[in-house]
Amino acid sequence: MKALLWDGREARVVDRDVPAPSDGMALVRVSLAGVCDTDLQIVRGYMGFCGVLGHELIGTVESGPDAWKGRRVVGEINFACGICPTCRRGLGRHCPTRSVMGILSADGAFAESVAVPIANLHAVPDSVPDDAAVFTEPLAAAFNLLEQVHVPPGMKATVLGDGKLGLLVAQVLQRAGASVLTVGKHRDKLDILARRGIETTLFADWSRSPSDLVVEATGTAAGFETALGVTRPRGTLALKSTVADGVPLNLAPVVINEIQVVGSRCGPFEPALQALATDAIDVRSLIAERVPLERAAEALQIAGTKGTLKVLIENRRGG
Numbered sequence: 001m002k003a004l005l006w007d008g009r010e011a012r013v014v015d016r017d018v019p020a021p022s023d024g025m026a027l028v029r030v031s032l033a034g035v036c037d038t039d040l041q042i043v044r045g046y047m048g049f050c051g052v053l054g055h056e057l058i059g060t061v062e063s064g065p066d067a068w069k070g071r072r073v074v075g076e077i078n079f080a081c082g083i084c085p086t087c088r089r090g091l092g093r094h095c096p097t098r099s100v101m102g103i104l105s106a107d108g109a110f111a112e113s114v115a116v117p118i119a120n121l122h123a124v125p126d127s128v129p130d131d132a133a134v135f136t137e138p139l140a141a142a143f144n145l146l147e148q149v150h151v152p153p154g155m156k157a158t159v160l161g162d163g164k165l166g167l168l169v170a171q172v173l174q175r176a177g178a179s180v181l182t183v184g185k186h187r188d189k190l191d192i193l194a195r196r197g198i199e200t201t202l203f204a205d206w207s208r209s210p211s212d213l214v215v216e217a218t219g220t221a222a223g224f225e226t227a228l229g230v231t232r233p234r235g236t237l238a239l240k241s242t243v244a245d246g247v248p249l250n251l252a253p254v255v256i257n258e259i260q261v262v263g264s265r266c267g268p269f270e271p272a273l274q275a276l277a278t279d280a281i282d283v284r285s286l287i288a289e290r291v292p293l294e295r296a297a298e299a300l301q302i303a304g305t306k307g308t309l310k311v312l313i314e315n316r317r318g319g
Contacts, residue, residue: 001015001016001017001018001111001112001113002014002015002016002111002112002293002294003015003016003052003107003110003111003112004052004053004054004110004111004293004296004297004300004313005051005052005053006042006043006049006050006051006052006053007050008048008050011043011053011296011297011300012297013293013294013295013296013297016052016111018112018113019107019113019114019115020115021063021064021115022115024117024118024119025064025115025116025117025118026061026062026063026064026065026068026115026116026117026118026121027061027062027063027064027113027114027115028057028059028060028061028062028073028075028113028114028115028116028121029059029060029061029062029112029113029315030057030058030059030109030111030112030113030114030315031057031058031059031060031072031130031314031315032057032058032059032130032131032133032134032312032313032314032315033054033056033057033058033108033109033110033134033312033313033315034054034056034057034134034135034137034138034310034311034312034313035054035056035299035300035303035310035311035312035313036055036056036138036164037163037164037165037219037241037242038055038103038242039053039054039055039102039110039300039303040300040303040304041242041243041244042103043300044244044245045244046242046243046244047103047104049102049103049104051102051105051106051107051108052102052107052108052109052110052111052114053102053108053110053300054101054102054108054109054110054111054114054313055077055100055101055102055103055108055109055137056109056134056135056136056137056138057074057075057109057114057134057137058072058073058074058124058130058133058134058136059072059073059109059113059114060072060073061073061121062113064118065118068118068121071123071124072123072124072130072133073116073121073122073123073124074121074122074124074133074134074136074137074269074273075101075114075116075117075120075121075122076093076120076122076137076140076266076269077100077101077102077103077120077137077266078092078093078095078098078100078101078120078266079098079099079100079101079106079117079120080092080093080095080098081095081097081098082095082119084096084097093265093266101114101116110293110296110313111293111315112293112315112317122136122269122270122273124136124273125273125276125277127277128273128276128277131284131287131312132276132283132284133273133276134312135168135272135276135283135286135310136269136272136273136276137266137269137272138164138165138168139168139172139272139275139276139281139283140266140267140268140269140271140272141165141168141240141264141265141266141267142165142168142169142171142172142267142272143172143267143268143271143272143275144264144265144266144267144268145169145172145173145215145238145264145267146172146176146271147267147268148238148262148264149213149236149238149262151173151176151177151178151213152177153177153178154177154178154179155177155178155179155212155213156178156179156181156211156212156213157173157178157179157180157181157211157212157213157214157215158180158181158182158183158211158213158214158215158230159173159180159181159182159183159214159215159217160183160214160215160216160217160218160223160226160227161182161183161184161216161217161218161219161223161240161241162182162183162184162185162186162189162190162193162200163184163189163217163218163219163309164286164309164310165217165219165240166182166184166215166217166218166240167182167189167192167193167286167309168281168283168286169215169217169240170182170193170198171193171196171198171281171282172275172281173213173215174196174197174198175275175280175281178213179199180198180199181199181200181201181211182198182199182200182201183200183201183202183203183206184200184202184203185202185203185307186307187202189307189309190202192282192285192286195282196282208229208230209230210230210231210232210235211230211231211232211235212232212235212236213231213235213236213237213238214227214228214230214231214235214236214237214238215227215238215240216237216238216239216240216241217240217241218241219241219243220241220243221241221243221245221246221247222247223241224239224241224247224249225247225249225250227239228253228254228259229253231257231259232257233257233258233259234257234258234259234260235257235259235260236259236260236261236262237259237260237261237262238262238263238264239261239262239263239264240264242265286309286310287309287310287312288302288308288309288310288311289302289308289311289312290311290312290313290314291311291312291313291314292313292314292315292316293313293314293315293316296313299311299313
């Protein structure tokens with residue numbers, strides 16, 4: 001099969017053996033896979049991963065239990081052991097021995113097929129097209145905020161960043177009843193939110209008034225300091241960016257202003273799929289380009305161009 005392999009120096013499409021799933025795993029034929037900022041960070045050194053990239057997918061089960069064969073599915077990316085104390089607490093996403101699809105010790109979805117634990121599979125409703133379903137994983141990450149932070153109606157929330165995740169987070173918070181302001185650098189991307197009644201502003205025009213909740217989704221190492229500066233005393237700062245680079249941090253304002261800092265990563269697939277099924281979240285406006293799997297290395301380059309939203313890698317022999 002074709003797959004996009006990152007060897008630590010170069011990402012290139014190669015011929016690989018089709019995965020042979022072990023017990024408890026299913027083989028999924030990938031239809032579409034989305035390029036995430038995490039993929040771009042990996043090729044800059046994040047996580048030290050080598051292998052097949054990609055973790056946002058929609059596909060069809062090729063082999064596995066009869067109940068799953070032929071079904072359209074998405075898959076959670078954390079492959080947990082299921083038996084350790086962390087897993088028994090319901091925190092499989094944080095299993096200390098987990099592998100993570102396309103990120104840590106497990107090949108990913110920029111391939112014709114990928115092996116996924118059966119326990120991680122979620123059936124996709126017939127009403128959700130592939131080019132919406134492929135957003136399930138990042139949309140679930142946006143919904144994770146609602147599991148971590150109490151968002152009462154009217155809560156003043158500022159989302160920093162108009163990238164893919166920032167646009168999803170803003171919509172999820174609005175749907176939860178928050179009063180949302182999204183700050184970005186690209187008017188055309190902010191307009192996706194403005195059409196849905198979400199307040200937006202460019203960084204150059206931003207008044208920097210404090211908010212109860214600030215979500216840092218800039219994708220930059222410097223975003224933390226900016227976000228910290230606009231979080232009100234005893235407010236909440238939620239961090240969504242994972243970047244390869246680091247910067248020195250002055251944490252004194254966290255103590256002085258008694259700010260709650262929340263790291264936020266993967267999230268629940270069920271509300272994400274429900275939102276996609278009811279068209280409650282606009283994801284298809286985020287699609288910038290489709291690239292065939294044979295040109296997947298080029299897809300990374302396109303996705304890494306400033307201002308580009310979601311690039312989808314298409315397996316034309318998938319489905």
